[in-house]
Amino acid sequence: MNLEPVSNDVYIRIRTELLVIGDSIITDRHHASNGNYQDDDPQNQIGGIIPAFPLSGWLRHGMESVLQQHDTTACHPGEANANFKRENIYERDLDAGYHEKGDCLDSTENGCLVFDLFGGFENRPGKFMRRPIQFSPVRSSVDYTRGQAEGHYRRLNRNVVSRNAEDNRQPLRNTELDAIANLDGSWQLTFRELKPAFLGLLAEAIEYLDTHQTEFSHQLGGARNFGAGIVDCELINPLYDNRELKRVFNRHQSPTEAMNEKDERWAEQFRPALQSAMEDRLRER
Numbered sequence: 083m084n085l086e087p088v089s090n091d092v093y094i095r096i097r098t099e100l101l102v103i104g105d106s107i108i109t110d111r112h113h114a115s116n117g118n119y120q121d122d123d124p125q126n127q128i129g130g131i132i133p134a135f136p137l138s139g140w141l142r143h144g145m146e147s148v149l150q151q152h153d154t155t156a157c158h159p160g161e162a163n164a165n166f167k168r169e170n171i172y173e174r175d176l177d178a179g180y181h182e183k184g185d186c187l188d189s190t191e192n193g194c195l196v197f198d199l200f201g202g203f204e205n206r207p208g209k210f211m212r213r214p215i216q217f218s219p220v221r222s223s224v225d226y227t228r229g230q231a232e233g234h235y236r237r238l239n240r241n242v243v244s245r246n247a248e249d250n251r252q253p254l255r256n257t258e259l260d261a262i263a264n265l266d267g268s269w270q271l272t273f274r275e276l277k278p279a280f281l282g283l284l285a286e287a288i289e290y291l292d293t294h295q296t297e298f299s300h301q302l303g304g305a306r307n308f309g310a311g312i313v314d315c316e317l318i319n320p321l322y323d324n325r326e327l328k329r330v331f332n333r334h335q336s337p338t339e340a341m342n343e344k345d346e347r348w349a350e351q352f353r354p355a356l357q358s359a360m361e362d363r364l365r366e367r
């Protein structure tokens with residue numbers, strides 16, 4: 083099929099009320115400090131970066147699930163020769179829809195789709211770059227065409243108390259958690275090589291992650307027991323140009339006629355063709 087109208091940059095819209103990445107959100111709060119910075123001051127205009135690692139793992143797991151749903155297995159994310167603390171967990175994974183990482187290279191030139199996309203074995207690079215998301219609380223400064231998002235940095239404080247009855251809930255320590263509230267933006271994926279099967283799998287996986295967003299294993303980042311990381315996600319129509327991409331995020335504008343036409347073309351021509359390209363590829367092994 084002709085993928086020409088699709089650029090190598092593909093965008094996923096990501097919306098979540100609360101995201102916790104543990105200690106790996108990189109903030110620019112020092113810019114705002116000026117010596118009198120207060121964590122909890124709502125006037126803080128703090129932005130930062132969500133690293134690509136948790137996003138990539140989340141997407142990968144969605145893709146693995148799609149492969150497993152099609153009765154095929156995906157590369158295990160861990161090295162086969164790694165010293166797993168619990169050998170039986172690795173064995174259990176292999177029974178539950180994974181093969182040893184790189185095993186798929188024995189029967190196919192490019193390995194399974196997950197291997198082909200993510201690489202990471204025999205020095206093979208992945209076929210797409212997962213970029214970090216830069217977020218800012220000031221919407222007017224957010225550039226969605228560069229994979230940025232509106233998001234509000236929050237510092238959560240939790241008091242850990244003693245659970246021994248005789249201690250009377252004596253505070254033991256205070257933990258602080260970096261979080262982003264009301265995130266809405268685009269995640270930019272840049273393909274080094276664009277194959278129809280890749281796009282087919284991506285579209286399928288994003289849909290899968292969206293419909294399984296409240297499942298523990300498909301939430302994003304940490305603090306999932308507390309409801310963080312429930313993500314609304316959608317593949318932004320790859321036929322859109324940059325102007326149309328920005329319009330997706332503008333609450334005051336509805337889609338143009340041209341956008342509606344592209345949506346129709348995507349749903350009726352591209353999606354089914356990409357889907358069958360993916361299915362052909364999955365039948366290869």
Ligand SMILES: [Zn+2]
Binds near residue numbers: 156158181183184193
């Ligand atoms: Zn594989």
